[in-house]
Amino acid sequence: xxxxALARRGADEPSGPDDAAAAADxxxxxxxxxxxxxxxxxxxxxxxxxWGHLGWQDVKQRYRRSTxxxxxxxxxxxxxxxxxxxxxxxxxxQPIGTFMPYVTVGFMIWYFISACVLEGTETFIAxxxxxxxxxxxxxxxxxxxxxxxxLFFAHNLVVYVIVLAIFFPELTRPYQMVHNGVMHPxxxxxxxxxxxxxxxxxxxxxxxxxxxxxxxxxFRDIPPVVSSFMQLFFTMTPIIWTTDLLKGGRAGSPRSIxxxxxxxxxxxHFIEIFRAPLVGQVQSWTHWAVCGVITVVGWALAxxxxxxxxxxxxxxx
Amino acid sequence: xxxxxxxxASVDFPIFDAKNRSLxxxxxxxxxxxxxxxxxxxxxxLRDVSLSLRQGDRVGLVGHNGAGKxxxxxLLAGIYEPTRGRAKIEGRVAxxxxxxxxxxPEISGLENILIRGLFLGMxxxxxxxxxxxxxxxxxxxxxxxxxxxxxxxxxxxxxxxxVVTSIDPEILILDEGIGAVDAAFLEKARDRLRDLVSRSGMxxxxxxxxxxxxxxxxxxxxxxxxxxxxxxxxxxxxSAYKGRDLFDSLSPETMRRLDxxxxxxxxxxxxxxxxxxxxxxxxxxxKTEDETVGLP
Numbered sequence: 001x002x003x004x005a006l007a008r009r010g011a012d013e014p015s016g017p018d019d020a021a022a023a024a025d026x027x028x029x030x031x032x033x034x035x036x037x038x039x040x041x042x043x044x045x046x047x048x049x050x051w052g053h054l055g056w057q058d059v060k061q062r063y064r065r066s067t068x069x070x071x072x073x074x075x076x077x078x079x080x081x082x083x084x085x086x087x088x089x090x091x092x093x094q095p096i097g098t099f100m101p102y103v104t105v106g107f108m109i110w111y112f113i114s115a116c117v118l119e120g121t122e123t124f125i126a127x128x129x130x131x132x133x134x135x136x137x138x139x140x141x142x143x144x145x146x147x148x149x150x151l152f153f154a155h156n157l158v159v160y161v162i163v164l165a166i167f168f169p170e171l172t173r174p175y176q177m178v179h180n181g182v183m184h185p186x187x188x189x190x191x192x193x194x195x196x197x198x199x200x201x202x203x204x205x206x207x208x209x210x211x212x213x214x215x216x217x218x219f220r221d222i223p224p225v226v227s228s229f230m231q232l233f234f235t236m237t238p239i240i241w242t243t244d245l246l247k248g249g250r251a252g253s254p255r256s257i258x259x260x261x262x263x264x265x266x267x268x269h270f271i272e273i274f275r276a277p278l279v280g281q282v283q284s285w286t287h288w289a290v291c292g293v294i295t296v297v298g299w300a301l302a303x304x305x306x307x308x309x310x311x312x313x314x315x316x317x
Numbered sequence: 318x319x320x321x322x323x324x325x326a327s328v329d330f331p332i333f334d335a336k337n338r339s340l341x342x343x344x345x346x347x348x349x350x351x352x353x354x355x356x357x358x359x360x361x362x363l364r365d366v367s368l369s370l371r372q373g374d375r376v377g378l379v380g381h382n383g384a385g386k387x388x389x390x391x392l393l394a395g396i397y398e399p400t401r402g403r404a405k406i407e408g409r410v411a412x413x414x415x416x417x418x419x420x421x422p423e424i425s426g427l428e429n430i431l432i433r434g435l436f437l438g439m440x441x442x443x444x445x446x447x448x449x450x451x452x453x454x455x456x457x458x459x460x461x462x463x464x465x466x467x468x469x470x471x472x473x474x475x476x477x478x479x480v481v482t483s484i485d486p487e488i489l490i491l492d493e494g495i496g497a498v499d500a501a502f503l504e505k506a507r508d509r510l511r512d513l514v515s516r517s518g519m520x521x522x523x524x525x526x527x528x529x530x531x532x533x534x535x536x537x538x539x540x541x542x543x544x545x546x547x548x549x550x551x552x553x554x555x556s557a558y559k560g561r562d563l564f565d566s567l568s569p570e571t572m573r574r575l576d577x578x579x580x581x582x583x584x585x586x587x588x589x590x591x592x593x594x595x596x597x598x599x600x601x602x603x604k605t606e607d608e609t610v611g612l613p
Contacts, residue, residue: 031398031399047435047438049435049440049441050432050435050436053431053432053435053441054432057421057424057428057432061423061424064423130436131396132391132396133396133412133414134396134412134436134437135394135395135396135410135412136436218333220333311398314396314397314398315330315331315397315400316331316333
């Protein structure tokens with residue numbers, strides 16, 4: 001058969017443009033469809049070996065030529081926790097045995113959250129080369145970014161274990177952060193609540209990375225804006241200070257207003273659900289409720305963005 | 318079933334310059350109520366492209382620089398989804414584009430092989446079992462443990478070709494960059510590519526090299542300013558594109574190897590059904606001494 005394949009088939013094809021369009025409609029779903037969006041997520045989950053490997057690669061990469069490698073992550077966390085915990089326990093007149101674990105856990109989870117937000121905005125921009133040259137689900141890069149943060153977090157967890165070992169006696173009995181303030185029960189089995197809390201935070205890290213990643217790829221002003229806001233949020237969030245200090249103000253007093261404003265900060269609630277169990281503090285279910293609502297709303301927005309702009313990211317990077 | 322169907326597809330690139338790409342224009346522009354020319358300029362890289370490829374097709378893509386060859390390849394690879402029209406790709410795609418990009422220069426060749434393989438849908442186990450074969454084929458030896466930034470362009474091409482040909486892709490998409498390797502390796506790669514295409518799938522290949530096109534493809538598409546100008550048998554299309562008979566430029570040695578007869582009918586003369594001059598699937602596979610290719 002010497003007739004060229006293309007020419008041969010061309011004759012059999014429906015020639016009318018209407019026929020062709022109708023046939024295409026039946027077979028190829030529109031780029032903006034829920035099926036394609038969820039298909040993207042599923043395909044990325046199936047390729048977990050890929051983003052798992054890329055995430056590890058990123059961690060190793062950062063410390064490629066250093067002798068002790070990723071141990072630096074742990075060391076820098078330990079130095080920060082020791083310095084700030086030590087300093088602020090004196091400034092706020094806090095017993096170091098309970099304040100040091102408080103600051104350590106707060107920092108650990110803040111690092112994770114802020115890295116998800118900051119590196120989330122860069123997630124597609126940083127993977128520009130891969131996106132433009134290899135066909136792959138978009139969510140691969142989201143998973144890669146968040147997985148990398150989980151690995152960093154795991155390195156930082158070592159610091160918590162060390163701090164816990166040192167201050168175990170102080171932390172396991174009831175204590176107060178503020179004189180005549182809230183009485184905290186001390187560390188107990190409720191510490192296990194930190195596990196679902198971390199899972200919830202990771203789930204939120206995913207939507208943040210996806211949504212901010214898509215927006216920032218289109219509008220390149222977003223990363224610097226986000227990074228300056230994160231600095232502000234760091235001060236606003238009770239990490240090196242405690243909301244116990246704000247309790248007990250009369251209604252309408254400046255203290256109660258600040259207390260109210262602090263509660264509007266979404267980061268506060270996420271930090272609290274993770275930190276309170278790990279340092280044996282009183283846990284309020286309102287934090288879980290707020291985090292739950294944010295998770296649902298955030299994922300809804302991120303899925304809409306994925307559905308509508310998934311196919312555009314390759315054009316924008 | 319391996320297939321690619323593209324219907325009336327267009328690819329438009331929005332070009333955001335620094336101003337357009339910021340929120341400022343979207344936000345302030347609306348507030349002012351006076352929109353001058355807020356529209357983002359658009360580059361129409363592909364316009365109204367329709368084509369349909371099936372298993373066994375080996376398509377060469379020709380056209381001037383900027384004619385839309387690479388964009389079409391990316392559309393066929395599923396990297397760009399058409400802004401208008403539809404594209405449906407079925408089968409496992411392995412693209413080889415610009416070789417510097419998509420590989421991490423800081424990690425070793427071996428790691429890059431693994432990552433590339435994972436991207437193309439393989440598992441880690443499958444890739445580990447292929448590493449020796451790839452090392453063998455690319456002849457890079459101990460170099461594979463060196464960071465990729467120490468590789469020459471040709472070595473990168475070897476690596477990329479080694480990976481895509483080892484994983485049995487169903488749709489192989491090659492951009493012109495693969496010309497950077499030396500002649501000996503080229504021969505080896507060519508045999509492997511032909512073998513691969515005859516075994517499993519489909520090849521779409523953009524190239525300016527006549528020899529390459531003749532070796533690997535049997536049909537061709539001529540792209541011009543984002544549109545398909547002509548598509549059909551390789552000889553017809555490339556001859557029309559170059560303005561001279563494709564076979565004139567081939568060395569006698571190539572002609573002999575491919576069993577082509579330079580004196581065969583010119584593509585425009587005889588009776589249509591028997592003019593396909595280039596290697597078809599049948600002769601590619603058989604490679605016999607049959608003198609009658611292209612003759613009535």
